[in-house]
Amino acid sequence: MKVSIDAERCQGHGRCFSLAPGLFDFDDLGNGVVIGDGVLSDETLELARLAQANCPEHAIFIEE
Amino acid sequence: MIDKPPVEDFATGWDHADAQWVADPYPIWDDLRGRCPVAHTDRYGGGWFPSTHAGVSQIANDTINFTSRTVIINNGRPGEDAMPAPIGVAPPISSDPPFHQIARRLILPAFAPGPINALEPRVRSLCVDLLDRLDGHEVVNGGTEYAQYIPPAVISRMLGFPEADEDLFREFVHIVIGGIDLPEQQRIEEFQPIEEYFTAQIEDHQANPRDDLTSYLLNVEVGGEKLALEHVFGTMILVLIAGIDTSWSAIGASLWHLAKSPHDLERLVNEPELMPFAIEEFLRFYAPVTMARLVKQDMEYLGCPMKEYDWILLGFPAANRDPAAFKDANRFIIDRQENRHLAFGLGIHRCAGSNLARLELRVAIEEFIKRYPRFELADPSAVTWAPGQIRGPRNLPIRILR
Numbered sequence: 233m234k235v236s237i238d239a240e241r242c243q244g245h246g247r248c249f250s251l252a253p254g255l256f257d258f259d260d261l262g263n264g265v266v267i268g269d270g271v272l273s274d275e276t277l278e279l280a281r282l283a284q285a286n287c288p289e290h291a292i293f294i295e296e
Numbered sequence: 297m298i299d300k301p302p303v304e305d306f307a308t309g310w311d312h313a314d315a316q317w318v319a320d321p322y323p324i325w326d327d328l329r330g331r332c333p334v335a336h337t338d339r340y341g342g343g344w345f346p347s348t349h350a351g352v353s354q355i356a357n358d359t360i361n362f363t364s365r366t367v368i369i370n371n372g373r374p375g376e377d378a379m380p381a382p383i384g385v386a387p388p389i390s391s392d393p394p395f396h397q398i399a400r401r402l403i404l405p406a407f408a409p410g411p412i413n414a415l416e417p418r419v420r421s422l423c424v425d426l427l428d429r430l431d432g433h434e435v436v437n438g439g440t441e442y443a444q445y446i447p448p449a450v451i452s453r454m455l456g457f458p459e460a461d462e463d464l465f466r467e468f469v470h471i472v473i474g475g476i477d478l479p480e481q482q483r484i485e486e487f488q489p490i491e492e493y494f495t496a497q498i499e500d501h502q503a504n505p506r507d508d509l510t511s512y513l514l515n516v517e518v519g520g521e522k523l524a525l526e527h528v529f530g531t532m533i534l535v536l537i538a539g540i541d542t543s544w545s546a547i548g549a550s551l552w553h554l555a556k557s558p559h560d561l562e563r564l565v566n567e568p569e570l571m572p573f574a575i576e577e578f579l580r581f582y583a584p585v586t587m588a589r590l591v592k593q594d595m596e597y598l599g600c601p602m603k604e605y606d607w608i609l610l611g612f613p614a615a616n617r618d619p620a621a622f623k624d625a626n627r628f629i630i631d632r633q634e635n636r637h638l639a640f641g642l643g644i645h646r647c648a649g650s651n652l653a654r655l656e657l658r659v660a661i662e663e664f665i666k667r668y669p670r671f672e673l674a675d676p677s678a679v680t681w682a683p684g685q686i687r688g689p690r691n692l693p694i695r696i697l698r
Contacts, residue, residue, distance in 0.1 A: 243646040246409060246654075250572060261401065262408035262651060285634040286576070288642055 233272040234295045235280040237264050241291035248283035307332035310345050318683040325614040334598050340369050343607030347614040349621035356642040362589040363392050369588045369607050386534035412651040423663040435674045439692035443547035451539040456508025469540045543653045545688020547660045549582035552689050555673045560630045565669045573631045580637035581628050583613035586685045612638040670697040
């Protein structure tokens with residue numbers, strides 16, 4: 233399982249790194265970026281789903 | 297004010313300055329969503345109001361058919377002369393692609409979480425000082441004595457303006473945002489003192505550069521060249537206008553909600569871990585900001601015969617109440633887990649100050665409920681709401697319960 237952010241869609245609403253700071257960070261423009269390789273455990277999958285459910289731009293994708 | 301009769305049917309003659317809309321727009325939007333998802337008006341020279349999440353999203357993301365040249369609706373129907381290309385009056389909010397991206401990338405680093413989070417201690421001490429001043433009062437005004445002081449202090453500090461000018465700041469915001477219903481000429485005249493003040497600030501920063509946003513804008517280079525002065529001026533105006541009325545409206549509306557919802561207040565006081573979700577639900581439920589676009593050319597769009605230079609009023613707050621996009625859309629759920637609200641817009645014009653707005657809102661609420669864990673509306677009928685495109689309570693008497 234892996235989470236990714238579509239940089240074309242992301243507009244920097246900041247929901248992902250606020251809700252799941254262990255999974256997401258921000259760049260110098262304030263856009264969301266995935267920390268590391270984005271591979272998810274069972275626990276972090278829930279957090280990734282929470283971030284996904286709060287992204288207004290639908291920019292977060294989870295491969296299960 | 298221009299004398300206008302009350303609106304009879306919002307589907308065919310909406311007016312966001314109408315008394316009924318100002319007092320309580322939500323039933324109007326629910327009604328429109330059901331029978332006329334893109335409403336029309338002849339007022340303001342002609343315009344359209346999408347009230348569904350789908351309609352608002354489609355137009356917000358469509359920079360081909362719509363321009364952001366003018367984002368505040370006024371009585372002067374814009375023509376070619378009202379669109380200084382490519383900068384626009386207040387870049388990047390008033391800019392279109394491709395210039396928009398250049399202007400936006402310039403300011404985003406200043407509003408990214410890093411520098412904004414660093415402001416938290418300053419925002420917190422500001423809130424604490426304001427509450428100290430109100431100490432012992434039985435009734436405090438959440439609008440005029442609290443919310444309305446917080447953003448001007450933060451913004452004037454960011455721009456590097458004298459702290460003593462904060463009252464002047466609020467006056468400028470009233471002129472620009474509150475002036476929507478004034479005749480064009482009067483609006484231009486009232487704008488004069490703002491122009492003079494900003495010009496003086498720019499000159500002062502040119503002579504004495506310092507570590508603030510104004511000096512940053514004056515010195516930053518794009519392609520080896522400094523920004524045109526009208527670009528610097530426009531962005532400063534944008535920060536002033538977009539950074540003050542908006543946040544203070546969000547803080548006020550959130551206090552208003554808590555004052556009339558004792559169960560939510562009690563939960564927020566006792567379960568601070570709810571705060572991140574509560575903040576987003578405040579923003580969804582009481583989104584203060586609607587932004588305008590202009591139709592670029594005559595076209596049939598969303599089933600409507602749109603004409604060149606018709607206004608579009610992007611109903612972000614209405615989209616946030618659309619049951620097609622939100623479960624129990626008209627219910628305030630303090631721990632709502634799925635919340636893709638559009639309070640900060642959508643697409644390339646996402647509010648650049650959203651990190652700052654969230655910081656101010658969160659800290660203002662945290663400090664208020666820490667000081668006053670129980671309060672209620674002192675007089676619900678005395679609460680007044682700002683008209684126009686930024687909606688929030690202005691007069692907000694709150695009775696402190698001991």
